[in-house]
Amino acid sequence: MVLREKGVEFETYEVDLSNKSDEFLAASPTGKVPVVVVDGDSLYESNVVNQYLDEVADGVSLLPADPKHRAHARVWMAFADDKFFPALFGAGIGRERGYSEEKISEADGKLAAILNDLEKRLDGRDYLVGEFSLADIAYAGNFARLREMEEKRIVPLEEYPNVRVWISRVESRESYKAAL
Ligand SMILES: N[C@@H](CCC(=O)N[C@@H](CS)C(=O)NCC(=O)O)C(=O)O
Incomplete structure (x- = not known):
């Protein structure tokens, strides 16, 4: 992307x-x-x-120009690495790899809390920080997995309307469609 x-x-x-x-x-x-x-x-x-x-690389900058906004973008990139990805992995792949029920339900709970944080952050925003940025890209690599989990009714995305619209917004970008 x-x-x-x-x-x-x-x-x-x-x-x-x-x-x-x-x-x-x-x-x-x-x-x-x-x-x-x-x-x-x-x-x-x-x-x-x-x-x-x-x-x-030349071209549009994918981080905000303002240092504080750049810092926020990096905060959300760290959140993707430290929280979002491990929880998604635990709840999704954990099931396929036969993790215990206890571990899976713990991962489900963590994922719900993380989606809730994203839901709040995206309230009134099109993207996580200002314009489309590396912060959004940090999550996009796992949208297909999230969609699969939605289909299998592991993740109730309808409970997170802001997240849902944000995912669709990112999915509609040419760079996302071409990267699939
Ligand atoms: N935190 C790393 C994670 C990299 C990662 O886990 N990559 C996976 C594919 S998404 C991989 O290469 N797995 C192969 C393996 O672990 O053997 C990053 O963001 O680059």
């Missing part, structure tokens, strides 16, 4: 994460995606990579 929002041309290569090549493991110290190799140095952690790309 970042590359497309910035108008950067790129080619896509598939990485088989169930059978990682030596080339990939040499590039990715954590064995995970995303990773960007710049002059032999590997940069990883999606929010770090996204900020790097935003800084080096």
Whole structure:
């Protein structure tokens, strides 16, 4: 999404994460995606990579200009990493991987609290911080998973109308549709 929002041309290569090549493991110290190799140095952690790309590529800036607003964008990026993703993972993949009922219901409760925080934040806002930014992108990678969980009735998205509209707003961007 970042590359497309910035108008950067790129080619896509598939990485088989169930059978990682030596080339990939040499590039990715954590064995995970995303990773960007710049002059032999590997940069990883999606929010770090996204900020790097935003800084080096021309095109519209994906962080607000005002330092305080930038800080808020980073707060919401950290919230995605530290809270949203682990809770979504626990509630979604946890079921597939046979976590105990107790662990799953704990993850469901955490996810509900997190969606509630997002719901409040999005009240009266189109995006998390000002215009569309890296803060929104930090969540978008998991929207498809969230939709699946909605279909399976694991997540009652109708209880979070602001979140629902925000998800649709992000999903309607060309950069999102092209990245799917
Ligand atoms: N916090 C990291 C998470 C990266 C991550 O977990 N990537 C997954 C794909 S979404 C991965 O590469 N998994 C392969 C593996 O763990 O073997 C980030 O945001 O970049």
